[in-house]
Amino acid sequence: MTGSPDTTLPGTARPPRTYFDLLLAASAVILVISNIAATKGVAFGTILTDGGFFLYPLAYIVGDIIAEVYGFAKARRVIFASFSAAAFAALTFWITIKLPGADFYENQTALETVLGPVPLIVAGSLLGYLVGQLLNSWVMVALKKRTAGRFLVGRLVGSTLVGQLADTLIFCSIAAPILGIETLPQFFNYLLVGYAYKCLVEVVLVPITYPLIQWFKKKETAAYTTY
Numbered sequence: 001m002t003g004s005p006d007t008t009l010p011g012t013a014r015p016p017r018t019y020f021d022l023l024l025a026a027s028a029v030i031l032v033i034s035n036i037a038a039t040k041g042v043a044f045g046t047i048l049t050d051g052g053f054f055l056y057p058l059a060y061i062v063g064d065i066i067a068e069v070y071g072f073a074k075a076r077r078v079i080f081a082s083f084s085a086a087a088f089a090a091l092t093f094w095i096t097i098k099l100p101g102a103d104f105y106e107n108q109t110a111l112e113t114v115l116g117p118v119p120l121i122v123a124g125s126l127l128g129y130l131v132g133q134l135l136n137s138w139v140m141v142a143l144k145k146r147t148a149g150r151f152l153v154g155r156l157v158g159s160t161l162v163g164q165l166a167d168t169l170i171f172c173s174i175a176a177p178i179l180g181i182e183t184l185p186q187f188f189n190y191l192l193v194g195y196a197y198k199c200l201v202e203v204v205l206v207p208i209t210y211p212l213i214q215w216f217k218k219k220e221t222a223a224y225t226t227y
Contacts, residue, residue, distance in 0.1 A: 019216055023066050024078045028085040030059045035086055035125045039117045041179040048190045049197070050179060057201040059129070060136060060163060061209050064156050064202075067137040068144065069216045075137035083126055090122035117178050124174025132167025136160060152213065153206055160202040168195040 034052035042049050059082075067075040093115045101108045140159040147155070172191045181190055202209075 019220060020066075020070060020074065023062055023216075024081055027059060027062045027066070027078050028082040030055060030062065031082045031086045031125070031129060032089045034059070035089070035122045036115075038121050038125065038175065039114065039179075041181070046189070047193050048181065048186060049194060050175065053194065053197060057198045060133070060160055060198070060202060061205060063133050063136055063163075064140060064159065064209060065213055065216060067140040067159075068152070068155075068213050069220060072137055072141040075141070076134065079130065079133045079137070083130055086122055086126055086129075090119040094119050120178050121175055124171045124178075127174070128167040128169075128171035131170060132163040132165075134163075135166050136163025139163065152210060156206055156209060157199075157203055160199055164195055164198045164202075168198065 034056040036052075037055060038050040038052035040051035042051055042053065063075060063078070066078050097112055097115060136159045139162050140155055143151075143155040143158060168191060172187065172194060176187050176190055179190075181187055
């Protein structure tokens, strides 16, 4: 099969099925699992967060890799696919809770306690994820076009600052009352700590994200030439 890669942006590759599909799957899995983990409120002293705090930032790193290597159109496809997977998981949990339990099943209350908040958490997470990831990918690609593919580190950090701000604000506004956060100081604690943490993870992991992007670009270019 022959063809030409997308030349609208410098360094943009046409994805073969291999690596692009793996990244899409990783994005969906991260979003689904982190949404379930986020139903638990977590406190480190006076610092408030949720159980998905250590996993969810990886969704933005995967998003950065996809946007940089494949372009905004493919990044948007991954965002909507991950969105759909998380929504389907939430629907499945809701149906499972509503199904009549067998006489010998004794864990209905525990099931409702653990999985009951998931659809509400997912609603906030999906809205935040959709807006934040679209902004993150759009800024990443727009800056790539403006800088002719240079300053990758600056683009990684800049896109995350914008995307995570929208994502965290939307998610925290919906999730806070579900987790039992009631006062304004607690809310701002939850919001600011979450935003600062997610952005910090992005910066700290830049030495890993940068070579990963270069690796994917190299592999996808080689795969395209033999595809």
